[in-house]
Amino acid sequence: MSVVFIRAIILYMLLIFSVRLMGKRQIGELQPSELAVTILISNIATLPVEDTGTPLLTGIIPIITLASLDVIMSWLAIKSRAVRRVMSGTPAIIIRDGKLDQKQMREIRFTVDDLVESLRGQGIFDISEVQFAVVETTGNLSVYQKYPYRNVTNADMEIKGKSIDPPEIVIADGEPDNDAMKRLTLSMEWIERTLKKEKTAIRDVFLMTVDTDRNYSLIRKER
Amino acid sequence: MKRVKAAFALIGGIILYSVIASLFLVNWQGEIDLLIDEIRVCNENGDSGKASAAANELAHKWAKLEKGMSIFVCDEKLNNISSSVAKVPQFVTEANDELDAELESIRRQLKLICRGELPLWYNLL
Incomplete structure (x- = not known):
């Protein structure tokens, strides 16, 4: 049993390493090939755990190979448009100028039900509101509505304002984030001065966020 | 770019490991083959003392090699x-x-194990 236990720990570490190597991606954002690799890796990992007579390396080598190839192919896809097309395919335009392209829909096997469901998911219940729609390589539908149905923006209203980056977490659970502080060019003195003004200490801060204009928000730890 | 470099390094490492593992297996097969030949010759010459010593050496050598081989080869094949x-x-x-x-059975099974580890077309298919 101890062999199975230790093998499971080794493979767990290896899986974490492989997933980190492949990079941060949510399941919904995975390309079909990446999804296939992820499923394949999880299947391979089970073999040496179940059968202790199988060398652990028969699991380790394919997992590392698949994860490495995934990284290399992603890198090649960035470098070459042709590789990108082979790996991920191309987005398919199914509504252009408000007209449904049925031929394209048949080609990518995208049913009317899929289309209507995706539109509903984006709060569009009438297909005639759509000017342009694309089925992305991940299978998600991107929609551009006709002018009268688009949301009013600040630009439409001619409301002037400054574009600034969103606030960043500089203290989480009493721990200062030096990287975030560096990005925001904040010094420790500024943090300490601000916290002194708020009559609290770093260790008592649950969350502190600061934006580029030095506007901050503070949540104290609950006792 | 760090990830890409790491991926290339890992692939390179695996290729290197595969080559070294194959060389080790071929080398071990050669060592066992020599002992088998020695046992056979001594036995044919009626030198049972020498044959017995070689047989014991074979058993001793196999006990050592089996551990190394179990890193690359399934236990099932080694048990036979x-x-x-x-x-x-x-x-x-x-x-x-x-x-x-x-x-002959030892020789053939070892040969099959070593051949099975080589990237030949019939193994790949």
Whole structure:
């Protein structure tokens, strides 16, 4: 049993390493090939755990190979448009100028039900509101509505304002984030001065966020 | 770019490991083959003392190599060879045809294991 236990720990570490190597991606954002690799890796990992007579390396080598190839192919896809097309395919335009392209829909096997469901998911219940729609390589539908149905923006209203980056977490659970502080060019003195003004200490801060204009928000730890 | 470099390094490492593992297996196969030949020759010459010593050396060597091989090869394949190797010292003293059969079985199974690790088209398919 101890062999199975230790093998499971080794493979767990290896899986974490492989997933980190492949990079941060949510399941919904995975390309079909990446999804296939992820499923394949999880299947391979089970073999040496179940059968202790199988060398652990028969699991380790394919997992590392698949994860490495995934990284290399992603890198090649960035470098070459042709590789990108082979790996991920191309987005398919199914509504252009408000007209449904049925031929394209048949080609990518995208049913009317899929289309209507995706539109509903984006709060569009009438297909005639759509000017342009694309089925992305991940299978998600991107929609551009006709002018009268688009949301009013600040630009439409001619409301002037400054574009600034969103606030960043500089203290989480009493721990200062030096990287975030560096990005925001904040010094420790500024943090300490601000916290002194708020009559609290770093260790008592649950969350502190600061934006580029030095506007901050503070949540104290609950006792 | 760090990830890409790491991926290339890992692939390179695996290729290197595969080559080294294959060389080790071929080398170990050669060592066992030599001992098998020695047992066979001594046995044919009626030198049962030398044959017995070689058989014991084979058993001793196999016990050591088996551990190394289990890193690359499934236990199932190695168990068959282990049982054949265990019979050899007994057959040497009794001097019968079964010795030849067991020695041939060890040789053939080892050959199959080594061949199975090489990236040849029939293994890949």
